[in-house]
Amino acid sequence: MLSSEALLQAQCPTTSGRPFQQSYSTSLCRLKPSRLQKRLSARAVSTDEDVDLDVSVDKGLQKLIDTAGAGVSVTSPDWLTQLGRLWGGKSDVPVADAKAEDIQELLGGALFKALYKWMVESGPVYLLPTGPVSSFLVVSDPAAAKHVLRSTDNPNRPIYVKGLVQEVSEFLFGDGFAISGGDEWRVRRKAVGPSLHKAYLAEMTNRVFGPSAQNLCSKLEVVARSGENIDMEACFSQLTLDVIGKAVFNYDFDALTTSSPVIQAVYTALKETEQRATDVLPLWKLSFLHPLIPRQRKAMEAVQLIRATTEQLIAKCREMVDAEEQARFGEDYINEADPSVLRFLIASRDEVSSRQLRDDLLSMLVAGHETTGSVLTWTLYLLEQNPSTMAKAHEEVDRVLGEKAQPEVADYQQLKYLLRCVNESMRLYPHPPVLLRRAQIQDELPGGFTVPPGQDVMISVYNIHHSPAVWEDPEAFRPERFPLDEPVPNEANTDYRYIPFSGGPRKCVGDQFALMEAVIALAVLLKRFDFRMVPDQDIGMTTGATIHTQNGLFMTVKERPRQQQASVSGKTVTSPQPVTVNA
Numbered sequence: 001m002l003s004s005e006a007l008l009q010a011q012c013p014t015t016s017g018r019p020f021q022q023s024y025s026t027s028l029c030r031l032k033p034s035r036l037q038k039r040l041s042a043r044a045v046s047t048d049e050d051v052d053l054d055v056s057v058d059k060g061l062q063k064l065i066d067t068a069g070a071g072v073s074v075t076s077p078d079w080l081t082q083l084g085r086l087w088g089g090k091s092d093v094p095v096a097d098a099k100a101e102d103i104q105e106l107l108g109g110a111l112f113k114a115l116y117k118w119m120v121e122s123g124p125v126y127l128l129p130t131g132p133v134s135s136f137l138v139v140s141d142p143a144a145a146k147h148v149l150r151s152t153d154n155p156n157r158p159i160y161v162k163g164l165v166q167e168v169s170e171f172l173f174g175d176g177f178a179i180s181g182g183d184e185w186r187v188r189r190k191a192v193g194p195s196l197h198k199a200y201l202a203e204m205t206n207r208v209f210g211p212s213a214q215n216l217c218s219k220l221e222v223v224a225r226s227g228e229n230i231d232m233e234a235c236f237s238q239l240t241l242d243v244i245g246k247a248v249f250n251y252d253f254d255a256l257t258t259s260s261p262v263i264q265a266v267y268t269a270l271k272e273t274e275q276r277a278t279d280v281l282p283l284w285k286l287s288f289l290h291p292l293i294p295r296q297r298k299a300m301e302a303v304q305l306i307r308a309t310t311e312q313l314i315a316k317c318r319e320m321v322d323a324e325e326q327a328r329f330g331e332d333y334i335n336e337a338d339p340s341v342l343r344f345l346i347a348s349r350d351e352v353s354s355r356q357l358r359d360d361l362l363s364m365l366v367a368g369h370e371t372t373g374s375v376l377t378w379t380l381y382l383l384e385q386n387p388s389t390m391a392k393a394h395e396e397v398d399r400v401l402g403e404k405a406q407p408e409v410a411d412y413q414q415l416k417y418l419l420r421c422v423n424e425s426m427r428l429y430p431h432p433p434v435l436l437r438r439a440q441i442q443d444e445l446p447g448g449f450t451v452p453p454g455q456d457v458m459i460s461v462y463n464i465h466h467s468p469a470v471w472e473d474p475e476a477f478r479p480e481r482f483p484l485d486e487p488v489p490n491e492a493n494t495d496y497r498y499i500p501f502s503g504g505p506r507k508c509v510g511d512q513f514a515l516m517e518a519v520i521a522l523a524v525l526l527k528r529f530d531f532r533m534v535p536d537q538d539i540g541m542t543t544g545a546t547i548h549t550q551n552g553l554f555m556t557v558k559e560r561p562r563q564q565q566a567s568v569s570g571k572t573v574t575s576p577q578p579v580t581v582n583a
């Protein structure tokens, strides 16, 4: 295997340190706006030719707007590449040869796949022009990714910030700590992080992860009896909303049995953040236009729904916390009736505004829902596609669970192979597939690339995880590449070759929560059922912050032979207990 440094040197000569963005902006500013707009309109591509707009914007711009609120992003048509070449100065950083047709077939699909193609052509560090005054420095090298991630919001090395992520998702996360930076972020992260302590995760295992998965089993039982098929991606999205609702707010969305508008709202809002990041003309920056643009209207409606839900839940919880409980607050504080993150934060008497609390909790709701849902979707898909791996997973689940219908914490620790299946699935399908950062000052990446101040950097986790220079046989689903007697893979023990939860100070705060939730859900489901893909299905791939299928993941479900299943009446089984706000 090539080391990351060797890969950099072999494929990418060093740059002379030209400030990329500055050279684009100054050069392009010389173009008359009307000419520029004409060019943009001519090249803009859309998947929806019949966009129905009730706004009076320029015809050419209409194609950039997606009334569906999902699916259309426009990035780097080839004239921008040519401009990149023309005004690229003396820099040796390769400019991606992005052709409109490369993008066209991926629109509404998996745009991050184009990043892979350009990595193969241009090397692990290249420049991707994305607009008249913007570009991304795309990084697909573990050493460079490690450097950037560890220098983000690092008080000792404050080089990178979230930058564009903050700009494009502020409408959703507001003051939430997932997008803030500097001291503001540090204080909030210190307050929220401890809420996910070990005792809390153990409590979640028994009260939330297992019982919620059992609720999904009840739904699947009906499907198994009828012989119909079911969209497992939708099921996992419902399951993870139920889990995060109970874990963060002690609230049961009951998404598995009633349709919850929050699911669509979260998807619409996340898709909007992605679209904002890749729009050639950032109309979203003109907030006075929002009421006139259907896509923006939809996004704002989605955010209002999520905020209103969060505010109601906080108000209910505030009423319940009394002084006695606050006095009992300690590092591993758990309220027996309500062990939620919300209760923890209110009981900690954290001096924080209602808005800050709302946005922090909203951050956790959004960050912890779709991500785990997508991990479950792709893990089940990969297991179904690889029968020998599925057989090993079944064997482990049956052996470890025995008569139990759901694992306890000690069992979770024994479900090592299933955890490696989840780890490997997150290598092949990382959520999100790219991480964004912005350089605040000039920097130099390992390998000698100079990053000018203000440069947006896109770390392609997907590329790192799929690069043949980093992984042997990268496209194969092989959980065995992470041996059971070695530590669970993470960014530190793989030297940033494996970064599904990011790394450095901004690493995911819910990584252990998510792994436990996913493994427990899969164990409960595999114990009970056999899953088969509906034949001749084109599941496709698209993104909305996480990697989704395009058409759902339809499966038939069959109860496994009785002797392998748990005895639901057995003493070891923790029966599902619905969590309610008033509990």
Ligand code: HEM
Pocket (backbone or CB within 6 Å): 177, 178, 179, 189, 363, 364, 365, 367, 368, 369, 371, 372, 375, 430, 431, 432, 435, 436, 500, 501, 502, 503, 505, 506, 507, 508, 509, 510, 511, 513, 514, 515
């Ligand atoms: C498998 C599921 C999950 C995946 C793949 C995932 C992935 C990530 C990644 C990659 C980041 C870092 C983004 C960056 O560096 O720009 C992140 C941040 C974050 N995640 Fe997760 N996450 C998952 C589950 C969760 C859960 C369950 C929660 C909450 C309980 C959560 C809460 C957060 C928060 C609050 C942040 C922001 C942290 C900060 O900026 O300090 N995530 N997640």
